[in-house]
Amino acid sequence: MPLDFAVIQPHIARMAAQAHTQSLADRLREACELLRSVDTDHLRQVLREREQSDRIPWLVARPREEVGAAYPPPLPCSDFSVVASDGSVIPPDRHSPLRFFVLNTGLARLTYGQRPDAHLWARSLFCAGEEDLYINAAGRRIPVEDARLGLRMALEELRALFEAAQEAPANGPVLALRDGSLIFWALQNEEEAVVRHFLPPILDSLERFQKAGIPIVSYISYPGAQDVANSLRLLVCGKDPPHCGQCAEASTEERALCRALADFRDQALFLRHLQPGQRSALFDSTSAILDRYGEQRVQFFYLHTGEEIARLEVPQWAMQDETLRGFLHAAVADQCRRGRGYPQALIEAHEEAVIPSTEHRLVEQLVEEALAAQGVVYVRSAKDRSKRERGI
Amino acid sequence: MERIGEIVATSSNSLTAVSFTLHQPPALGSLVKVEEGRRTVYGVVSFGTTTGLDPGRRVVRRSTEEVFDAAIYAEHPQLEKTLRTEFAALLVGYCGPDGRVHQHLPPQPPPLHYSVCTCEADEVVRFSQQRLYFRLLLAAVGELPPEQLLAAHIRETTSARGDDQEWLAAAAREVAALLKGDYDRLMSLLQTIEPER
Known part of the structure; x- marks a missing residue:
């Protein structure tokens, strides 16, 4: 067995424990509340101002509809x-x-x-x-x-x-x-x-x-995107432009949510x-x-x-x-x-x-045969040959 | 004669074919044939199955409260293309260029990718005139107990021959002779070919 699981296992347990803390769950609830209650016009205005004054350091999303809206699907047509x-x-x-x-x-x-x-x-x-x-x-x-x-x-x-x-x-x-x-x-x-x-x-x-x-x-x-979370972060941050490195002024509570938003995916x-x-x-x-x-x-x-x-x-x-x-x-x-x-x-x-590995190999074989028909020997790299052979 | 499948595996004593129609392999025990030039190979359908086309994909539950049975296939049209029905047949004889029927294994297996076809009633009558091939069916090693396969064949053939009771009686006598040393198997077979059942 090439992996030493005795070394890895405690790290996995620690990582899992850190990913699910009560404070993170609280932050997520706060972030969702912000998403629900955000004033879309205000957010648009903040986005406009920040874009004019400086480059926003994160990729943000501009809302085209009320940010907190949720739309049910219309009935699908029959055909x-x-x-x-x-x-x-x-x-x-x-x-x-x-x-x-x-x-x-x-x-x-x-x-x-x-x-x-x-x-x-x-x-x-x-x-x-x-x-x-x-x-x-x-x-x-x-x-x-x-x-x-x-x-x-x-x-x-x-x-x-x-x-x-x-x-x-x-x-x-x-x-x-x-x-x-x-x-x-x-x-x-x-x-x-x-x-x-x-x-x-x-x-x-x-x-x-x-x-x-x-x-x-x-x-x-x-999806791994954070565009919407980043937009909300601009509201929480209040700095223009945001300088995350020198953010001691923000209240602890705000900073905690801001930092959490930096990690949350949309x-x-x-x-x-x-x-x-x-x-x-x-x-x-x-x-x-x-x-x-x-x-x-x-x-x-x-x-x-x-x-x-x-x-x-x-x-x-x-x-x-x-x-x-x-x-x-x-x-x-x-x-x-x-x-x-x-x-x-x-x-x-x-x-x-999907190209199965057998078909991948078949393509190589066909190339090999076509070259052989031309009198050329198909020579792969020594490293590749050794990996395929896996000699003991 | 109707083309019902294509051979995807073949050997000296059996063939496997993909059915052209999903869920509709030929009836268990029915006589089918493969025409190859001037030779016709006969087989008795010995097994049927429907599975996913790709063995790596698992068949999952599709039904809901509102959608079940046939409606599932309208709701998920891709199933017609991702499932396949296969059937197997045991080879029981062939007919050469001279037109004579031989009730023993053919010299060569039928070719891969050739069509498997149904046999018309007159062909079933002609082939089953003699019953030497019953031994081949009873000796077969497959998914089903051989006596159950032979019983299915006798039922199918009796019906194809227009409910030929005379033939059925002769077939039963033949079976009794073949299984005279195995009372349990004989009875289990005879019970499933009795006309009233």
Whole structure:
């Protein structure tokens, strides 16, 4: 057994004890009370003032509706379809003599109502060309890997999702669902050539949904975001701009809540605030990358799925349209009910997307055989070979 | 003749097929066939099962107070694509290019991915004219007690032959001869093929 559990176990117990103290539970109750009773106009004003006077050190959410509101889902229509996509990749392997990656987009189209139907499939893409593997930045080659590979996968998911949505039966509205965020904040850490490579086609895909009138929803299960908690923190803090390091002036009580809000995820607040099926108020994300989204700027709300709080990110054109907003709220809540807490269509898309380790190895074997046919011996790195052999 | 499934496992004495229709494998004990060029292989359906397509996924409860039984499948249309019904058949004979029926194991297993088809009544009549293959069914090692499988086959065949009581009596005599040394198994079989039952 490689792990020494005798060493680890006491630390786990200590960590668990610290995570559930009475004072933390009290703070959470206070934070929820603040969420319930906050004066939304006052919060908007504070946000405006702070944004003008200085940069806010945290990512905050701007409320589009009353912050303490909770909306039940409208009744879902009887006939509708849900299409979903999810992706899985075989990334470039540093230990392989050839550079390539494989993208597998899993797709599910579920139709409900008079003529229930299901279509589950996957779309595979093998990428080994220069234009797939590298982004050209004024003669420099930036490899498509890690976060950039994630962006490429997201783009393929969006494209495949749109095509799948277009093939949905015409009797009833269509909801397009994908797993993960629509706010591609990873682009903020990339150089301009990478942003220019990925963002226009992503926005172009979103625009196609807009033109077709199909709401596209990004679904985040158990979200780690703190945007709303951070906004509330500005109210508690009272400093302009907040300087957490020199905060001795604030009363102990205020400071305790402020510090607790710094640790609370939005989902912890909304789990106590919302009833199953209800959504939170609508918020604008202030993520810097969204300044380049134009008409496709993303808004979000939280949804109580019956099991947990999920975050739904949607382009503003769909959120601002009352009919589309009602439909997507009802349809996602309905999906979570059918999927026992997680959208059924995303479950099926994920199942289609997964690349089992046996298939991963088969791809390597096919590459090996193709090279052998050309008279080339496929030599992997010595480190990789030793890991596979695991000789004693 | 109707195509009802596709062979996904095959061997010298049995085949397994995925049923084209969920929850509707051919009747236990019924005669099915695989046509392969000029050869037709016959089998007796020996088992049926419906499971998840992916063995890694667990089948979970779907019913509620309002939605149960058939309504579950309308509420969860993906089930039609994520579940599958399979059936197995024991090979009991074949018909070669000369048109003669042989009631022993075929020289080669039927090919993978070929279709399994139902047999029309006249074909059942023709194949069951002789009953040498009863020994193959009684000797089979499978999920069901062999005498129960043979009893199911006799019931199905009697019915396919238009409630042929003469054939049933001959089959019962044949079974009595085969199981003369095992009173318990014989009785358990005969009790399940009695016409009044």
